[in-house]
Amino acid sequence: MPKDGNILIVDDNKELLLALKLYLKPHFKQIKTEHNPNRIKEHLQKEAFDIVMLDMNFKAGINNGNEGLYWMQEVHNIDADMPVVFITGYSDVELAVKAIKKGAADFIEKSWDENKILSTLRSVYELQKSKRAISGLKKKQEHLKACINADNNVFIGQSxxxxxxxxxxxxxxxxxxxxxxxxxxxxxxxxxxxxxxxxxxxxxxxxxxxxxxxxxxxxxxxxxxxxxxxxxxxxxxxxxxxxxxxxxxxxxxxxxxxxxxxxxxxxxxxxxxxxxxxxxxxxxxxxxxxxxxxxxxxxxxxxxxxxxxxxxxxxxxxxxxxxxALRDRKEDIGGLATFFLNKQADKYNKGQMSFSAGALKELKSQNWPGNVRELEHAIEKAVILSDKDLIEVEGLFLLNQPGNIPDADCFNLIEHERLLIEKAISNCKGNMSKAAKKLGINRSTLYDKIKKYEL
Missing domain, CATH: 3.40.50.300 (P-loop containing nucleotide triphosphate hydrolases)
Known part of the structure; x- marks a missing residue:
């Protein structure tokens, strides 16, 4: 069974560091030891660890645990989720409880108890793994919710x-x-x-x-x-x-x-x-x-x-x-149009809808510079504006039909801009770089406007 889990042990007792490393090495993937707590930040920034084992007292004669608490805070400043297991030579329950209340995962005593050491570290490691897995699932769930309404159409086409x-x-x-x-x-x-x-x-x-x-x-x-x-x-x-x-x-x-x-x-x-x-x-x-x-x-x-x-x-x-391009597979337009019609009719609660023979013929005669996306948007618009179950040619509101170009007396900037963008895209056969250049804007601005006008 492959070993996993990386542990950083920080203690001023070099003999204890060596003993812990020799004992834990067969049980974990990596054991890194360090006698100088000032180097904790350096280690955490260079490598990924799952647990930090930390001495509670580094200076001789001081046994209040404040040094250990200070260095634990430094660890958490770098990685707030890093579990810290304290190493203490004192079986003072009050000190251990204080450390855990401050954020420690657990503690072990320097009085050598192999089973206690291994079981403590294993428990902390497994808990950390579970927390990371849950965190990862939550992040993915949030992204999934944001994408739940994404267009999941399948490919349609017999061409x-x-x-x-x-x-x-x-x-x-x-x-x-x-x-x-x-x-x-x-x-x-x-x-x-x-x-x-x-x-x-x-x-x-x-x-x-x-x-x-x-x-x-x-x-x-x-x-x-x-x-x-x-x-x-x-x-x-x-x-x-x-x-x-x-x-x-x-x-x-x-x-x-x-x-x-x-x-x-x-x-x-x-x-x-x-x-x-x-x-x-x-x-x-x-x-x-x-x-x-x-x-x-x-x-x-x-x-x-x-x-x-x-x-x-x-x-x-x-x-x-x-x-x-859609213009190169016009035999697929009928199937796509019907698929989009049923989809949009269901979306807007329009019941059963269909195209007249003339409307289907008109759809197939278009060049569709915006391809499948343009076709779907055209049909969505037709569904929204239709008062009947049957969509005729005039109900398609296609760009080249009379009445869809703003009147000379129309001063609506938004309408003119939308049609100008459609014309540029059509003229450039869907090449967005060329269309943006013709319009005198950059590609990202063009994409923003395409989304704004749902082109």
Missing amino acids: EAMQKIMNLINKVAPTDVNVLILGENGTGKEVMARTIHQSSERKDEMFVSVDLGAIHENLFESELFGHKKGAFTDAKTDRTGRFELADGGTLFLDEIGNLSLAAQAKLLAALQNREITPVGGSRPIKVDIRLICATNMPLQQMVVEGRFREDLLYRINTISMELP
């Missing part, structure tokens, strides 16, 4: 292009290889990533999605790696990063082509080492994730231009697959 994609997913999903998904915005890259996760061995663990295009450069490390309380001005509490949340499951990094070179270097280091260090923290945290990335940007070309790291590209695209 040859989609059948090839599904065949590839069936081969790749059961493995743990990194996957890079390419395709225009709105083609369903996140839905594809979720499908891979649900078909993998990690399906019972977390699927954590991160939109890198919407994360400010200064918040990249905090979002992905987490941060400690006080790490920066607004860090009022500890925050768990997305890597840690996804531990054991799948991490989906959308819009990875949007990362700066500096952020790419930090991401590469985390992927290579399979560990992250929270901002303001000092101890690395091991993570076990299945990585799926997505982008609509030409990464190979960006490598040539020096805008994307070649080593990172090799790391993320063990398997790459490209989702076709």
Whole structure:
């Protein structure tokens, strides 16, 4: 059975340190000893420990335990959850109770009782493991609640292009290889990533999605790696990063082509080492994730231009697959439209609804620069505004229909901005970088406005 548990023992009695190390070494993964309490901080910042064993009295002739309490506070200043087990030469129950009230996990006496020492440390270690497991579950539960309403549509499509994609997913999903998904915005890259996760061995663990295009450069490390309380001005509490949340499951990094070179270097280091260090923290945290990335940007070309790291590209695209644009699989539009119609009708309590033959024909004639996402939003709008069970052509409110362009006398800035953004995206065939450039704004601002107008 593999040994686990790392223990730091701090006592000024070097003979006792040696005896404890020799006795405990067969029972735990690592035993580190230190006779100078001033080096406690150095040890805790370099390595991850599960228990700190601490002498109550370091100076000769002093036996009130105040030194031990002081150093325990120093330990808890570094890691508030670190269990401290005191080593005392005095069987004074009052002193032991005082220490436990102040936050000690337990205590052992220097009078050598092997069974007592081992059983105490084992109990403290198992309790600490349970607390960490519960804490991890709580963090994941919070993230799960935040994502409970996420779009979990399955892939729909009988086109040859989609059948090839599904065949590839069936081969790749059961493995743990990194996957890079390419395709225009709105083609369903996140839905594809979720499908891979649900078909993998990690399906019972977390699927954590991160939109890198919407994360400010200064918040990249905090979002992905987490941060400690006080790490920066607004860090009022500890925050768990997305890597840690996804531990054991799948991490989906959308819009990875949007990362700066500096952020790419930090991401590469985390992927290579399979560990992250929270901002303001000092101890690395091991993570076990299945990585799926997505982008609509030409990464190979960006490598040539020096805008994307070649080593990172090799790391993320063990398997790459490209989702076709909706205009290239128009035979799937009917099925998708019907699926979205039933979904939205149920959402808005509209009962049974259907499309007229003309409406379906009109849907299939559109180019859909926003792809599946645009199609769903168009149908949601039609459902909301419809007073009938049958949706006709005029009830689709498509952009190229008369009456959907603001009147020349309309001075509503919001309406003009929304349509201008739609036009730019359509003109650039869904390429968000080009659309943002045409509009004279950056990509993150464009994404904010897309979310605002639900485009």
